Amino acid sequence: MRSTQRVAVSVAVVGLVAAGLSSCSASSGGSSGGSKTLNVLMVNNPQMEALKLVAPEFTKATGIKVNFKDLPENDLRSTASTEFAQQANQYDLATLSNFEIPIYAKKGWVADLTKYTSDPKSSWNGKDFDQSDILKPMATSLTVNNKIYGEPFYGESSFLMYRKDLFKAAGLTMPANPTWQQVAGFAAKLKKGSTAGICLRGAVGWGQVMAPLTTVVNTMGGTWFDNNWNAKVNTGGFAKATNFYVDLVKKYGEPGAAQAGFTECDNAMIQGQAAMWYDATSAAGTLVSSKYGSEIGYAPAPVEQTKSSGWLYTWAWGVESASKKKDAAWKFISWASGKDYLNTVGGRTGTGMGWANVPAGARASLYTNPNYLKVASSFAQPTLAAINSADPNNTGRSTHPPVPGIQFVDVAEFTDFGQKVSQQISNAIAGSTSVSSALNASQSIAQDGVKAYKK
Amino acid sequence: MAGAVINRAAGRNKRAGGLLSAAAWVIAVLFIIPILWMVLTAFHSENDAAKNPPSFFAPLSMSGFSDFWAAKPIPPLLNSLTASLASTLFVLLLALPAAYALSIKPVRKWTDVMFFFLSTKFMPIVAGLLPLYLVAKNTGLLGNVWALVIIYTSMNLPIAVWMLRSFLAEMPIEILEASQVDGAGFFTQMYKIVVPLVMPGLASAALICFIFSWNELLLANTLGGNTAQTAPVFLTGFVTSQGLFLAKVCAASVAISLPVLAAGFAAQDKLVQGLSLGAVK
Numbered sequence: 235m236r237s238t239q240r241v242a243v244s245v246a247v248v249g250l251v252a253a254g255l256s257s258c259s260a261s262s263g264g265s266s267g268g269s270k271t272l273n274v275l276m277v278n279n280p281q282m283e284a285l286k287l288v289a290p291e292f293t294k295a296t297g298i299k300v301n302f303k304d305l306p307e308n309d310l311r312s313t314a315s316t317e318f319a320q321q322a323n324q325y326d327l328a329t330l331s332n333f334e335i336p337i338y339a340k341k342g343w344v345a346d347l348t349k350y351t352s353d354p355k356s357s358w359n360g361k362d363f364d365q366s367d368i369l370k371p372m373a374t375s376l377t378v379n380n381k382i383y384g385e386p387f388y389g390e391s392s393f394l395m396y397r398k399d400l401f402k403a404a405g406l407t408m409p410a411n412p413t414w415q416q417v418a419g420f421a422a423k424l425k426k427g428s429t430a431g432i433c434l435r436g437a438v439g440w441g442q443v444m445a446p447l448t449t450v451v452n453t454m455g456g457t458w459f460d461n462n463w464n465a466k467v468n469t470g471g472f473a474k475a476t477n478f479y480v481d482l483v484k485k486y487g488e489p490g491a492a493q494a495g496f497t498e499c500d501n502a503m504i505q506g507q508a509a510m511w512y513d514a515t516s517a518a519g520t521l522v523s524s525k526y527g528s529e530i531g532y533a534p535a536p537v538e539q540t541k542s543s544g545w546l547y548t549w550a551w552g553v554e555s556a557s558k559k560k561d562a563a564w565k566f567i568s569w570a571s572g573k574d575y576l577n578t579v580g581g582r583t584g585t586g587m588g589w590a591n592v593p594a595g596a597r598a599s600l601y602t603n604p605n606y607l608k609v610a611s612s613f614a615q616p617t618l619a620a621i622n623s624a625d626p627n628n629t630g631r632s633t634h635p636p637v638p639g640i641q642f643v644d645v646a647e648f649t650d651f652g653q654k655v656s657q658q659i660s661n662a663i664a665g666s667t668s669v670s671s672a673l674n675a676s677q678s679i680a681q682d683g684v685k686a687y688k689k
Numbered sequence: 690m691a692g693a694v695i696n697r698a699a700g701r702n703k704r705a706g707g708l709l710s711a712a713a714w715v716i717a718v719l720f721i722i723p724i725l726w727m728v729l730t731a732f733h734s735e736n737d738a739a740k741n742p743p744s745f746f747a748p749l750s751m752s753g754f755s756d757f758w759a760a761k762p763i764p765p766l767l768n769s770l771t772a773s774l775a776s777t778l779f780v781l782l783l784a785l786p787a788a789y790a791l792s793i794k795p796v797r798k799w800t801d802v803m804f805f806f807l808s809t810k811f812m813p814i815v816a817g818l819l820p821l822y823l824v825a826k827n828t829g830l831l832g833n834v835w836a837l838v839i840i841y842t843s844m845n846l847p848i849a850v851w852m853l854r855s856f857l858a859e860m861p862i863e864i865l866e867a868s869q870v871d872g873a874g875f876f877t878q879m880y881k882i883v884v885p886l887v888m889p890g891l892a893s894a895a896l897i898c899f900i901f902s903w904n905e906l907l908l909a910n911t912l913g914g915n916t917a918q919t920a921p922v923f924l925t926g927f928v929t930s931q932g933l934f935l936a937k938v939c940a941a942s943v944a945i946s947l948p949v950l951a952a953g954f955a956a957q958d959k960l961v962q963g964l965s966l967g968a969v970k
Contacts, residue, residue: 273914273916278926278927278928279929279930279931280929280931280932301916302915303914303915303918303926305926306926306930307930309910309925313910316911320823320826322826324914324915495930496930496931497929497930497931497933500931500932501739501933505740516931520931520932
């Protein structure tokens with residue numbers, strides 16, 4: 235037959251399709267540049283996926299079309315940093331965290347939103363945005379020199395989740411404010427067969443293993459740097475906390491801990507393979523509807539020397555300084571971070587929908603909303619208490635670097651040296667290196683990372 | 690006696706051949722297992738896909754594919770098709786004359802030219818990423834699929850020139866001389882003789898260029914932005930640090946691999962012919 239015919243046919247089809255496509259892609263390119271279209275860059279967490287599904291309602295109300303590009307966290311960070319550093323104006327706004335926003339604000343990459351927050355006329359529905367309803371630690375972490383540069387979409391602290399039924403069966407009681415030594419003791423007693431005593435992140439990434447570990451460092455009196463940027467990674471509280479953490483997860487943690495992150499631990503809890511889990515408060519919404527949901531209890535982040543030790547994190551909207559559609563961008567923010575949005579997704583079912591999964595940890599009013607409390611009664615107050623006890627500017631340590639941040643050091647270089655240090659720690663958890671040699675390597679990585687600041 | 694020797698030799702050859710084909714099977718199976726796994730996972734539910742140890746016989750489900758479809762895959766697939774097809778077309782249009790000038794009527798110092806073409810592939814593409822980004826930004830081509838077309842064309846051109854040159858070098862020059870005697874002009878020669886004779890070469894070069902541009906992620910992710918998002922970039926959007934995604938990603942991977950499979954199938958006969966032609970020198 236056939237091969238020549240087949241090739242001829244496929245070439246012809248290919249040609250036709252290409253001709254058709256080039257014309258249609260040209261037209262779509264034209265329409266997306268319109269003045270009533272916003273380009274939004276965002277992380278693809280479930281809450282954002284839900285937002286994408288309800289966004290047509292915003293378009294219907296305001297006439298503003300929204301194009302979303304959603305990326306995994308690491309890709310989002312690298313894309314956002316080129317985009318904002320270059321002010322390339324490919325996107326009008328993006329989900330940025332309280333790690334990026336202070337850095338970007340100091341460089342002038344994100345727009346000051348202060349004037350919008352107090353002007354009801356600028357919001358999407360003409361109603362007051364109610365800035366005072368935003369939880370204070372969140373607002374503080376997104377404010378630089380009294381100017382607001384971001385509005386939280388959702389926020390979180392960290393706490394300890396545990397299985398009440400397993401605790402009862404083992405004759406244990408969770409204290410109101412557990413210490414890490416107590417938690418280690420529980421983990422030892424609760425580890426049985428395929429059930430881990432505790433699930434802790436061990437995966438590479440400054441936002442993975444380093445986030446919980448740094449909170450342990452804080453409460454054990456350690457710090458990444460002193461106030462003159464001298465690295466303190468292989469000494470004192472940092473070394474003590476790392477030894478403790480690695481030892482705990484190796485002895486009583488989940489199998490394959492060196493690869494486990496939020497998702498893996500979440501999954502382990504859902505499937506009943508872990509008795510405790512220290513992680514983000516936002517995890518609670520995913521657990522409550524699972525098989526063991528009603529058996530899960532919540533305790534504050536374990537401590538040692540400080541009164542509290544939960545982290546503080548938020549995905550917030552930041553508007554690019556170069557955007558020519560800042561007014562429309564604010565309309566979008568006032569919708570997505572507004573009070574009504576919670577009702578929009580709360581009353582639905584599907585990925586990231588429903589009251590258990592509404593973007594929590596941003597607005598105080600959510601914690602008095604009866605619809606929310608109906609499904610979230612077990613974790614709403616622990617979450618609120620954890621967030622309110624977190625102060626990005628004061629972790630309770632005696633020394634700290636001259637920048638904010640609880641589970642991170644808020645300098646641009648941290649993404650790089652934090653990543654490299656996390657590799658070392660993850661190796662130690664995997665057992666391919668010792669904690670002390672991992673820490674010694676990390677010490678010089680950290681010191682090199684901040685040489686620009688050291689006087 | 691001589692016959693016995695031959696028989697023994699034939700027996701040994703047979704055994705060696707058997708071993709070789711067994712090895713070929715083993716390698717083929719090793720290569721195909723991850724792909725089969727991907728296809729199987731694509732038809733599982735998210736919870737079954739995330740199970741450890743894996744559950745092979747979990748009930749089949751289309752939820753991965755419906756999640757893929759719900760994410761609106763058509764615009765990125767169209768962008769990918771445009772970028773891949775247009776760049777492949779341009780590559781062939783440019784590479785064939787270049788290969789002609791390097792083999793049939795070699796230009797002066799043609800070996801240097803060949804080496805120059807190859808040398809453009811020496812630098813890792815990531816080293817050129819920032820300059821490309823800045824150029825695209827300053828020319829307003831960020832988020833424009835034609836920026837990708839231009840880059841993919843230049844990225845694949847050296848490979849196509851090298852491939853086509855080796856095919857053209859195989860072509861007996863006497864055929865061209867004979868056609869010249871019969872009064873064929875340059876374009877008639879190209880159209881009636883050169884192109885049909887190197888069709889296998891063109892097909893395999895086209896397929897390779899198509900696959901390379903279809904699968905390209907780094908540049909598409911950096912330059913494509915929102916409006917020129919391609920299929921591989923779209924695929925990475927399913928990976929998330931919060932929540933289960935294995936079934937979705939596998940379903941999306943299966944769907945996104947289909948056009949390449951189709952192209953490979955269409956060009957299969959020519960491809961085998963073309964690849965072996967290039968190899969036997």
